[in-house]
Each structure stands twice: as structure tokens, then as C-alpha cells.
Amino acid sequence: MLTRVADSIFWMNRYIERMENNARFIDVNLSLSMDLPQGMQEQWEPLVQVTGEYELFEELYGEPNRENVLRFLGSDLKNSNSILSCLYSARENARGVRENLSTELWEHINSSYINIREEFEKGEIFQNAAGFFKKIKTVSQLFIGMVHSTLSKTEGWHFANLGRMMERADNTTRILDLKYFYLLPSSQEVGSPLDLLEWHAILKSASAYEMYRKSYGKIQSREIVEFLILDRYFPRAIRFCLIEAENSIYAITGTANRTYSNTAEKKLGALRSELDYLSVAEIIQFGLHEYIDALQSKLNDISAEIRENFFLQKESPASIEQWRNKEE
Amino acid sequence: MNLGAYKLDGFFDEMYSSQIEARPEYKFYKRNLENLPEGEIQRRKHLVERSLLTMGITFNFYKDEVHSEAIFPFDIVPRIIGSDEWKLLEKGLKQRVFAENLFIQDIYNEKKIIKDKVIPPEVIFSSRAYLPQMEGFTPPKKIWNHINGTDLIRHTDGNYYVLEDNLRCPSGVSYVLENRENMKRTFPEMFEALNVCPVYEYPTRLLDMLHYISHTDSPRIGLLTPGAYNSAYYEHSFLANQMGIDLLVGSDMVADNGAVWIKTTNGYKQVDVLYRRIDDNFLDPLYLNPESLLGVPGLLRVYKNEKISLANAPGTGIADDKVIYAYIPKIIKYYLGEEPLIPNVPTYVCSEQKDLGYVLSNLDTLVVKAANEAGGYGMLVGPHATEKEKLEFKEKIRANPRNYIAQPTMGLSRVPTLSGNELEGRHVDLRPYIVYGKDIYVLPGGLTRVALKKGSLVVNSSQGGGSKDTWVIA
Numbered sequence: 117m118l119t120r121v122a123d124s125i126f127w128m129n130r131y132i133e134r135m136e137n138n139a140r141f142i143d144v145n146l147s148l149s150m151d152l153p154q155g156m157q158e159q160w161e162p163l164v165q166v167t168g169e170y171e172l173f174e175e176l177y178g179e180p181n182r183e184n185v186l187r188f189l190g191s192d193l194k195n196s197n198s199i200l201s202c203l204y205s206a207r208e209n210a211r212g213v214r215e216n217l218s219t220e221l222w223e224h225i226n227s228s229y230i231n232i233r234e235e236f237e238k239g240e241i242f243q244n245a246a247g248f249f250k251k252i253k254t255v256s257q258l259f260i261g262m263v264h265s266t267l268s269k270t271e272g273w274h275f276a277n278l279g280r281m282m283e284r285a286d287n288t289t290r291i292l293d294l295k296y297f298y299l300l301p302s303s304q305e306v307g308s309p310l311d312l313l314e315w316h317a318i319l320k321s322a323s324a325y326e327m328y329r330k331s332y333g334k335i336q337s338r339e340i341v342e343f344l345i346l347d348r349y350f351p352r353a354i355r356f357c358l359i360e361a362e363n364s365i366y367a368i369t370g371t372a373n374r375t376y377s378n379t380a381e382k383k384l385g386a387l388r389s390e391l392d393y394l395s396v397a398e399i400i401q402f403g404l405h406e407y408i409d410a411l412q413s414k415l416n417d418i419s420a421e422i423r424e425n426f427f428l429q430k431e432s433p434a435s436i437e438q439w440r441n442k443e444e
Numbered sequence: 445m446n447l448g449a450y451k452l453d454g455f456f457d458e459m460y461s462s463q464i465e466a467r468p469e470y471k472f473y474k475r476n477l478e479n480l481p482e483g484e485i486q487r488r489k490h491l492v493e494r495s496l497l498t499m500g501i502t503f504n505f506y507k508d509e510v511h512s513e514a515i516f517p518f519d520i521v522p523r524i525i526g527s528d529e530w531k532l533l534e535k536g537l538k539q540r541v542f543a544e545n546l547f548i549q550d551i552y553n554e555k556k557i558i559k560d561k562v563i564p565p566e567v568i569f570s571s572r573a574y575l576p577q578m579e580g581f582t583p584p585k586k587i588w589n590h591i592n593g594t595d596l597i598r599h600t601d602g603n604y605y606v607l608e609d610n611l612r613c614p615s616g617v618s619y620v621l622e623n624r625e626n627m628k629r630t631f632p633e634m635f636e637a638l639n640v641c642p643v644y645e646y647p648t649r650l651l652d653m654l655h656y657i658s659h660t661d662s663p664r665i666g667l668l669t670p671g672a673y674n675s676a677y678y679e680h681s682f683l684a685n686q687m688g689i690d691l692l693v694g695s696d697m698v699a700d701n702g703a704v705w706i707k708t709t710n711g712y713k714q715v716d717v718l719y720r721r722i723d724d725n726f727l728d729p730l731y732l733n734p735e736s737l738l739g740v741p742g743l744l745r746v747y748k749n750e751k752i753s754l755a756n757a758p759g760t761g762i763a764d765d766k767v768i769y770a771y772i773p774k775i776i777k778y779y780l781g782e783e784p785l786i787p788n789v790p791t792y793v794c795s796e797q798k799d800l801g802y803v804l805s806n807l808d809t810l811v812v813k814a815a816n817e818a819g820g821y822g823m824l825v826g827p828h829a830t831e832k833e834k835l836e837f838k839e840k841i842r843a844n845p846r847n848y849i850a851q852p853t854m855g856l857s858r859v860p861t862l863s864g865n866e867l868e869g870r871h872v873d874l875r876p877y878i879v880y881g882k883d884i885y886v887l888p889g890g891l892t893r894v895a896l897k898k899g900s901l902v903v904n905s906s907q908g909g910g911s912k913d914t915w916v917i918a
């Protein structure tokens with residue numbers, strides 16, 4: 117497949133995943149803020165902090181409040197990671213490669229963009245935030261459903277999956293990191309109702325509440341960290357995402373298990389392997405926030421390698437002979 | 445729906461032969477329309493528009509430097525053409541396209557038509573579309589104009605005339621195909637009763653032609669597009685999809701080692717045929733316009749070495765130059781020994797002295813066109829122009845007479861068009877599409893472009909035009 121097409125499919129899926137995560141994320145934390153005790157309410161800063169865009173936010177809006185944070189994370193096109201920006205980018209990517217998508221998929225993403233943009237213009241996000249975020253999640257879930265049921269499970273599908281899983285892994289790290297940014301007044305302790313409330317919100321941000329409960333039962337911070345990072349069955353757990361990403365990248369290159377044919381596979385395989393044999397105790401000892409930082413860094417690295425190896429062409433066709441032989 | 449007395453306003457109407465009577469090919473349609481309950485047609489119109497938006501059948505344009513998208517407006521009243529009439533048009537179009545090809549081949553090779561003094565050489569070699577790089581070249585299967593869009597109008601005398609030829613990336617066929625899908629969904633009862641010639645074959649015929657001109661047996665074929673921000677991008681994507689070929693931008697390819705290669709995730713793959721929707725000059729920054737970011741450096745060399753085929757062949761534009769247009773009837777006579785079956789609109793060529801004199805003194809009644817513009821730009825509609833506009837135009841003509849032709853204002857025929865709750869006549873033209881491969885295939889019908897503004901004669905999409913479905917009754 118054309119490198120440009122692979123690139124677009126990869127990013128289209130990343131953007132939709134990012135959009136969904138942002139929606140869920142904001143939704144849950146809006147809800148959380150309503151349960152916070154007096155004086156702790158309206159902690160908008162953490163929401164922006166965790167996206168890594170705080171500097172830009174301050175430049176554009178100054179002090180955070182409900183309205184400007186919602187606007188910044190929701191519809192501001194100057195924020196390339198706002199919900200509307202993500203949807204717009206996904207749609208533009210789709211438009212450039214629409215002949216590689218099914219008609220349903222294209223029409224869905226196109227009409228969703230038009231509808232959501234209209235809703236933003238009407239101010240739906242302020243008037244009915246919960247309903248609005250639900251719509252966004254539905255856009256994504258329908259999109260994923262269509263990818264699974266209307267695209268042949270060949271190269272294009274795998275690039276889509278690779279993009280989505282890389283994005284999802286990254287998003288889960290950010291969800292976990294939220295805890296770091298929520299300040300606990302010194303009088304409160306780990307294990308206090310407030311602390312538990314925040315962990316609750318983290319589980320819900322990852323849509324993990326019910327599945328976690330089934331596996332572990334009680335809400336305990338350590339177990340939550342273990343679930344969200346190391347579980348290999350839960351679709352939003354980082355380890356699960358890396359396993360899926362690895363499967364797809366192998367499907368694309370045809371590489372055998374336990375080997376690698378390029379640097380993207382090498383780094384991805386290494387990280388997946390690290391998580392296979394890591395215990396939560398080691399993570400806690402390292403420091404959760406520090407470990408998450410390191411994880412994000414490694415994920416970024418892998419993304420760069422994917423780009424280098426699949427979307428850029430380095431060799432000139434003069435070395436075509438080698439490719440031609442490969443084909444035969 | 446209540447159809448009151450229809451106003452003909454002195455124009456030839458495709459549907460109505462009088463204020464109340466429909467032409468034979470429209471009789472069934474009219475009856476059906478009358479039987480629709482009140483408000484039904486507006487409901488269907490709305491459905492169609494929503495569908496166009498969802499499908500993304502838009503064209504891009506620039507408004508104050510901002511990229512915008514709009515649906516290509518569509519009116520649901522079709523233009524219906526009877527079977528006998530169409531058969532004549534089809535013959536005439538095939539004749540014209542065939543002769544044009546012989547002309548182009550001759551110009552770049554033996555130049556017999558010039559030696560026989562049928563056309564003055566300056567007219568040809570001063571054309572912006574003449575490509576000296578193609579001198580002495582013969583494209584695969586000796587075909588230059590693989591895809592043609594010949595614009596036809598019907599005048600108040602009831603006859604069809606060729607308004608202009610388009611041999612350089614004629615666009616609009618995707619609207620024909622999608623409009624038809626829309627109409628089938630919206631008026632299924634019409635299609636069940638009438639025997640409308642289908643249009644779905646077009647992508648297949650197009651693909652067949654691309655195979656036919658290939659230098660190799662199992663060619664890899666691509667469609668070269670300027671990209672997603674080009675006004676006709678939707679069409680490029682649509683056709684590539686329908687034919688199952690790669691949609692490519694210039695930067696997807698590289699010319700090296702005697703061939704053109706596509707960058708894929710599995711290395712470089714050779715491409716053998718390109719349906720290119722990029723102007724000649726922008727195809728190759730190395731051999732043509734060096735400022736082009738759209739083409740592939742070195743493409744032309746590979747083409748001349750016959751390691752890649754291009755549709756349409758570069759240099760084909762010489763036949764759709766508006767001045768050459770005036771000579772087409774002579775061209776048909778010269779190569780085929782036949783009179784043109786579909787006449788030209790009477791045309792005055794400003795590079796000829798007596799014509800120039802006539803044009804300058806009769807600007808009030810003439811439509812003057814710049815030889816190489818498209819989209820309705822660079823044009824003066826004499827009867828509607830102000831004194832100032834006419835004076836400015838006279839200067840332009842005097843400064844560069846070769847660049848201008850003039851034609852009497854033709855009374856474009858009209859088709860009833862939904863305006864609010866009424867049917868009102870709007871001027872239309874017709875662009876049939878003709879594919880020249882192993883055989884010459886004429887798509888039944890084509891794009892009927894309609895000037896949506898009341899009284900307007902300008903049908904181009906970039907200036908307020910829309911389209912209608914065209915039904916040829918089998």
C-alpha cells in the first residue's frame with residue numbers, strides 16, 4: 117500500500133481514539149469535580165495539565181475555569197488536540213484516502229464531523245455536557261465497529277489497529293497520571309474517601325470500572341495500577357495495547373515471533389516484553405509518575421520509529437533490484 | 445404537484461413544446477410529476493441534498509483565501525433526450541473526436557494539414573497548449589485524446605451546436621454517476637417505467653482504455669491528482685475507487701532508472717499507466733514548469749521512452765484551444781472528407797483581419813472568449829456588459845487578437861427547474877463524455893449543467909451553476 121495511505125490510515129485512527137479518550141476523560145472528571153468537597157471543587161488545572169498543553173492554555177486563556185477549559189479541550193481549533201481538532205484531522209486524513217475506506221466508514225466520519233461541528237456552534241457542550249460527550253464516544257465506537265466489519269483484515273486494517281493501540285496506550289498513561297496532578301490537601305491521606313473518589317474517576321475514565329471490579333473487587337490504588345498497566349485482557353490496559361500493536365506490526369511485515377525486522381518492531385517488542393515480566397511492586401518502587409513519564413517517552417520513541425520505517429522512504433529506487441528480487 | 449402554465453419566454457424548452465404540452469420524451473415524466481402529492485417534490489429535493497452532503501459530493505473553492513467546500517448544487521428535474529436524437533448526437537461526437545485525434549497526431553508529426561494550407565501555422569504554434577516537447581512523438585495506439593468532454597448547446601432553432609471541446613482533464617463525470625444513483629433512489633418509479641440508458645459502465649470503459657494504452661500486459665494503473673484541495677478532488681477519488689486503481693499525488697512517485705515508481709510500504713513498485721488530472725505544464729518540474737509541486741520530476745522522459753503511458757497525452761490541448769475550435773469543421777472535412785454532423789457555433793477568429801473588424805464593431809451582440817481560459821473566466825457577454833467593460837475588452841482584443849474569439853449569443857435551451865414551489869425554466873448545456881480506447885465510447889447523456897440563477901447563462905460550477913441528471917431513453 118502507498119506509504120501516504122498507510123500514514124493517513126494510521127493517523128486517522130489515532131485521532132479518533134484521541135478524540136474518544138478526551139471526551140471520556142473530560143466527562144468523568146467533570147462528574148468528579150461535583151463530588152469534591154468545598155474548597156477542592158473546580159480543579160480544572162489537572163485536566164489541562166495531564167494533556168501536556170498547559171502552556172498553550174495559559175497563553176490563550178489565562179486562569180482556568182469550567183467554560184474556558186471545556187472550550188479549550190472541546191472545540192478550540194488552536195489546540196490541535198481538542199475534540200473538534202481531532203475529529204477534523206481524522207476526517208481530513210480520511211478524505212485523502214477515501215478510496216481505501218468503505219463507503220459507510222467515509223460517510224460516517226464525514227457526517228459526524230459536520231454534525232459535531234454544528235453542535236459545538238450551538239454550544240451543546242456547555243448546555244448538555246454529559247449528553248454531548250456520549251455522542252462523541254458513539255462516533256468513535258461506531259467508527260471502530262465499521263473498521264472491524266467493513267475493512268479487509270489486511271495491511272490497511274493493521275495500520276488502523278496499530279495507530280489505535282499506540283494512541284490508546286498513550287492515553288491510558290495520561291489517565292493514570294491524572295492522580296499525580298490532583299493535589300491532595302495534606303490533611304487527607306492515601307486511602308481516604310477523597311483519595312478513593314479520585315481512583316474511582318480514573319477507572320471510569322478508562323471505562324474500566326466494571327471489569328476491574330470483576331477481577332479485583334475492592335478499589336485499591338495498587339491493584340488499579342496493576343490492572344491498567346499490566347493486565348493482558350482488558351482492552352485499555354497498556355500491556356494489552358502493546359500486544360495488539362505488536363501483532364499488527366508483525367502482520368504488516370510478516371516477521372516471525374520473537375524476532376524483529378526493523379527498529380520499530382525492536383523497540384515495540386522490547387517494551388511489550390518489559391511489561392510481560394514487570395510487577396506492580398517494581399512500578400511503585402520506581403515511582404508511579406516517574407514510571408509513566410518513562411513509558412510515555414518510550415511510546416513516543418516507538419511512534420517515531422514507525423514513521424521512519426513505514427511512512428518515509430529512505431532508499432532510492434536505484435536499489436530497486438533488491439526489492440524486485442524480494443517480490444519474486 | 446400542480447403544474448400551472450409554464451413560461452417559455454421565447455427559448456427552446458427541453459420539456460415543454462408549448463405552455464402546457466410536454467414533448468414526447470417528457471410525457472410520462474410530466475404525468476408522474478402531476479401525480480405527486482403537494483410538498484412531495486420538496487421533500488425529495490431535501491433528501492437528495494442531505495445525501496449529497498453526507499456522501500461528501502462537494503467541490504472545493506476558495507472564498508477570501510479560506511478553503512471552503514460546498515455541495516455541487518443539483519436540481520431534481522432531469523433533462524430527457526429521446527432515442528433518435530441521441531443516436532445522431534452520438535454519431536456526431538464520435539466523428540469529431542476521431543478527427544481531432546488525427547489532427548493532433550498530424551500536428552506533432554507530418555503536419556500535412558499545414559502543408560496543405562488548411563490552417564495557418566501561427567494559429568497552432570502560438571497556442572499555449574502546443575507542447576514542443578511532443579514534436580515527433582506518437583503515443584501508444586496513436587491515440588492522444590483518450591477522454592473528451594464536448595460541450596453542446598441547443599439553440600432557439602432547436603438544433604444542437606458544439607460550444608467547445610475539452611480534451612484537457614474534462615471533469616464532471618463523477619457528478620453524472622452520483623447524480624444518477626441519487627435519482628434512482630429518489631424516483632425509483634420513473635426508472636422502472638422508462639427505459640433510461642444506464643451510465644454505470646463508464647468506469648469500466650475508462651479502465652479498459654487505460655489497459656489498452658499500456659506498454660505492458662498487466663499494468664499497474666494510477667490516477668494522478670493534484671491533491672485533496674483541488675476543486676475536482678472528489679471526482680479523482682471517486683473514479684480511482686470505482687476503477688480500483690491507486691489514487692496518487694506527485695510526491696507518491698519518483699522517476700528513476702528509466703521508469704516511474706510508487707512509494708509503498710513494501711518498497712518501490714513500478715507504475716505503467718497514469719490517468720493524469722494535472723495540466724500538461726505541471727506534470728514535470730524537470731522538463732516543463734519548474735515551479736510545479738504537483739508533478740513528478742523526470743516523468744516526461746519516461747513517457748517519451750514509452751515506459752509509462754499517460755491519458756490524456758501531453759500536448760492534446762492543442763485541439764481544445766478556442767481558436768482551433770473555429771477550424772474543427774475544416775479539420776473534419778480534411779481528415780474524413782465529411783461535413784461535421786454537429787455544427788460549430790458560428791465563430792469569429794480575431795487573428796483574422798475581417799473577423800477582427802466585425803467583432804470590434806459588434807461587441808454588443810457577441811460573446812467574446814479568451815482562447816485558453818476555462819470555467820467561464822476571461823469572457824465578455826456583450827449584451828449584458830457595461831460600456832466600460834466593453835471598452836476595456838476592446839483594448840485587450842487589440843493588444844492580443846490571437847487570444848480571442850467571438851460568437852453570437854446563442855439562446856441556450858431551458859429545462860424546468862424547481863424554484864421554491866414552482867417550475868421555472870433555467871438555461872442548460874450538455875457535456876457528454878467520450879472515451880477513446882479500442883473503440884470510441886460515448887456515455888449516454890452526460891452532465892447537464894444548469895445556470896441556477898434566474899436569467900443567467902453561466903453554467904459553470906465555480907460561478908453559481910448546478911447540474912441535472914440526463915436521461916437518454918433507449
